[in-house]
Amino acid sequence: MAHALGPNETTLTHPGSRRIAGLIGSIDPRLRILAAILFAIVVVGLSSLMTLGIAMGLSLGLLVLSGLPLRATLKRMAMMDSFIVFMVLFLPFTVPGDPMFILWGMPATWQGLWQGVDIALTANAVILALMTLVGTMEPVTLGHALHALRLPETLVHLLMFTIRYIEVLREEYLRLRAAMKVRGFRPGTNWHSYRSFGYLVGMMLVRAIERSERILQAMKCRGFSGRFHLLQDFTLTAKDRRFATVFAGALGLLICLEIAWH
Amino acid sequence: MHIVDGALSNPVVIAGAFAAAGGIALGLRSLTLERIPAAGVLSASFFVASLIHVPIGPSSVHLILNGLAGILLGWAAFPALFVGLLLQTVFFGFGGVTVLGANTVNIALPAVLAWMLFGRLIGRGSPLAGAIWGGIGGGFAIAATTAMVAAALALSGDAFLPAARLVFFAHIPVMAIEAVLTGFAVLLARQVKPELFQTGASA
Numbered sequence: 001m002a003h004a005l006g007p008n009e010t011t012l013t014h015p016g017s018r019r020i021a022g023l024i025g026s027i028d029p030r031l032r033i034l035a036a037i038l039f040a041i042v043v044v045g046l047s048s049l050m051t052l053g054i055a056m057g058l059s060l061g062l063l064v065l066s067g068l069p070l071r072a073t074l075k076r077m078a079m080m081d082s083f084i085v086f087m088v089l090f091l092p093f094t095v096p097g098d099p100m101f102i103l104w105g106m107p108a109t110w111q112g113l114w115q116g117v118d119i120a121l122t123a124n125a126v127i128l129a130l131m132t133l134v135g136t137m138e139p140v141t142l143g144h145a146l147h148a149l150r151l152p153e154t155l156v157h158l159l160m161f162t163i164r165y166i167e168v169l170r171e172e173y174l175r176l177r178a179a180m181k182v183r184g185f186r187p188g189t190n191w192h193s194y195r196s197f198g199y200l201v202g203m204m205l206v207r208a209i210e211r212s213e214r215i216l217q218a219m220k221c222r223g224f225s226g227r228f229h230l231l232q233d234f235t236l237t238a239k240d241r242r243f244a245t246v247f248a249g250a251l252g253l254l255i256c257l258e259i260a261w262h
Numbered sequence: 263m264h265i266v267d268g269a270l271s272n273p274v275v276i277a278g279a280f281a282a283a284g285g286i287a288l289g290l291r292s293l294t295l296e297r298i299p300a301a302g303v304l305s306a307s308f309f310v311a312s313l314i315h316v317p318i319g320p321s322s323v324h325l326i327l328n329g330l331a332g333i334l335l336g337w338a339a340f341p342a343l344f345v346g347l348l349l350q351t352v353f354f355g356f357g358g359v360t361v362l363g364a365n366t367v368n369i370a371l372p373a374v375l376a377w378m379l380f381g382r383l384i385g386r387g388s389p390l391a392g393a394i395w396g397g398i399g400g401g402f403a404i405a406a407t408t409a410m411v412a413a414a415l416a417l418s419g420d421a422f423l424p425a426a427r428l429v430f431f432a433h434i435p436v437m438a439i440e441a442v443l444t445g446f447a448v449l450l451a452r453q454v455k456p457e458l459f460q461t462g463a464s465a
Contacts, residue, residue, distance in 0.1 A: 040360050073355075077355050080264075087415060094423070094424055122266075131353075159348070161301070162309065164302070166309050194443060199447070201330070209458060215303070
C-alpha cells in the first residue's frame, strides 16, 4: 500500500495539527462519517453507467468543496491494488457476451468491458467521497466522532493508540533504516537482504512491546483508572442540517434516476 | 490486498461485514485495559511495517505480516488489523467502504488461524525451531489471505475465477518472502525477548 508515500512524507498528520478544511471541514464529523457510509451503500447499489457517472461527479464536487489538493488526491483515488487492476482488466475476456475484438484467439466482450467500467467507477466514486468527507478530519477527531457514533469504547481506544504511535514508530523505522544504510546495506533480491529485513521487523516489534510497557507504567503512575476522557463534544448546527438535507436529496435523486434508467 | 467497492456481490459483502463484526467483538473481549497499550503499539507497528518495500527481482512488494500479528496478538489481531485497514482506507484511499468487513476478515482470520495452529510451537524449543514454525505460520497466513481474496471474488462471479487462480499462483514468491521475514523476525525476538511469545500469545 505504500506506493502512495515517498520517504519524506508523513503517514498521518501529527495529532494536534490543523488539517485543511474548506467547506466540508466545518460540517459535523459524525454527519460526514454517516454521509460517506450512506453514499457508499447507494453507489454500490447503482448499476447504470449514467448514474455511476453522476455519482462520480458528486464525489468530484465534494473534492472541490473540501479544499484537498486536486492532483494528489485524484492520484491516490485511482491507485488500486495490482491484484484488483489485473482482475478488472481480465473481465472482458472472461464475461460471456457480444465480442468486441479478438486478442490472441480470446474474444473480448462488451459486457465484460462495461462490468469493468462499472467496478472502476463505483470504487473510485466511493473512495473519493470517503477521502474528502472523512479523510479531511484530524485522525483524533475521527476517533472522537466514532465514539460519539457508539463504536465500542475499547475499539476507539485502540484506534487512538494506533493513531498516536504510527508516527513515532515510523520515525523509529527510519532511524533503523538509516543505521543500516550507514553500514552499507543495499536491499536486493538475496538471502542477506531478507534476513536483514526480518531482523529489522523483529527489532521494531521488540522495541514496540517495550515501549508499550513504559506507556502502561506511565499511565498507571498518573492514576489510569480504565476510562479515557474524550473531550470533544459535537452539536448539530443549522449549517449541518442544510448539508444533510442537500446530501440526502442528492442520494434520493441518484436512486430515482437509477430506477428510471434501469 | 485490498478489494475495492463494487467488485463483490452483496451476499459476500454482507457475510464479510458480519464475520468481521464477530471477530472484532471476540478480539475486544480479550483486550483488557492492561493490554490496550500493547495492542495499540503493535497495531501501529504493523501499519508501519506495511510501508516497508522489499525488493523481489526487478520489482518490490510491501509487507503484510498478518501471520506475525496473529502470533503476537491472538484474537486481538482482529481489532488491531481492522484499525490499520480503517486508517489506510480513510486517509490513503486503499480498499473501500462497504468491503471493509470483507477485507478485515481476509487479513485477520488467517492471522488468528496462524496463532491457533502455530502459536504454541513458536514459543517452545530452541529459538531456531521457533523461527522455523514462525516462518511456516507467516507463509501460511499470507497464503490463506490470498486464497480468501480469490475466493471472495470467485464467489461474486464466475468471470473472476480464471484471473483469481492465476493471481494466487503469481503470489507464491510473496508468500515465500513473508515466510522468510517472519521466520527471521521470530528468531531475533526469541533471542532478544523470549518472554514475548509466552505472554503475548496467552490471551
